[in-house]
Every structure is written in structure tokens, then in C-alpha cells.
Amino acid sequence: MSNHGGVAADQLRAFVERIERLEEEKKVISDDIKDVYAEAKGNGYDVAVLRKVISLRKKKPHEREEEEAVLDLYIHALGMAGSGEAEGRDNG
Template identity: 55%
Template sequence: MTDTTTETAATTTTTNDVGGIAADQLRSFIERIERLEEEKENLSNDIRDVYAEAKSTGFDTKIMRQLVRLRKMDRDDLAEQDEILELYRRAVNV
């Protein structure tokens, strides 16, 4: 009986492992990634819709995108970037 259990367990392990890879675990990772990719696409569409709505009310979406990017930055990095930009603008009389 022990041999049958071991054989059954070995068979089960063999069907789940393909070429030394845990097929069920790999499939699970792939499915999770696919679901997240789908969610990401939906979020991208929602963001695009918000920009379109803002544009239809007269906002400049190019500037809005810059503001979103700037708000993500660390305050120290932003201050440094502003200083360098100001220095360069003075250098070229802008």
C-alpha cells in the first residue's frame, strides 16, 4: 500500500512538473500577470478619458502631464531640476 501511495504521489508530482518546472505554479504566475495587464489597460483607458475630458473643458493636457510627472518627483530633486533649468535659461537668454 505504501508503494501505491508513493507511486500515486510520484505520478501527481510528475504531472505537475514539466521539464523540472512546477507547471501549476508557473500557470498561476502567468494568469496573475495577464489579469494585471488587463487591469493596467483599463486604467490607461480611464486616464486617457480624464485627459480628454480636461481637454474638452479647455485645459492644456501637455502641461497637465508635466504637472503629474513633477508631482511624482522628490521635492529635493524637483528643486535641483528647477535651479538647473533656471541656470540654463539665463545662459541662453530665455
């Protein structure tokens, strides 16, 4: 193993090459995901909502509940809730 100024060049090169390979794989996977979203859109699905569903599924139930509670609070604070929605849920 070559050692230049305290750096193991062979090991460093191996790390760089592994990272480069993984970055290329990540790009391929990212392109595949874009294709799936495009296919879903072509079949009439709302991609923005689909992305939100994917995001929500990554979270634990209590994290989703917290997020929904804060969102509900903000919506009410901004007066964005419809009159029917606010009834029975608006405690102040």
C-alpha cells in the same frame, strides 16, 4: 502539481494568468486616464502642462528644486532666458 523539466507547470501557469489579469487591469486604467485627460482638454486645460504637473507632483520637493535649477541653468546657457528673467538670477 505537475513538474516538467524542473518547472512547476501549475505554479508557472498561475503566475502567467495573474500577470495577464494585471496587464488587462492596467490597460483599463490607462484608458480611464486617457479619458480624464480628454475631459480636461475639453474643459480648456492644456494637457501637456497637466501631464507636467502630474510628473512634478510625483517628485519630492528637493528633486523638483534640483530639476528646476538644472533647467534654469540650461535655459541660461542656451540664451533662452528673457532679459528681465535673467536679472538678479544670472551669476555667471
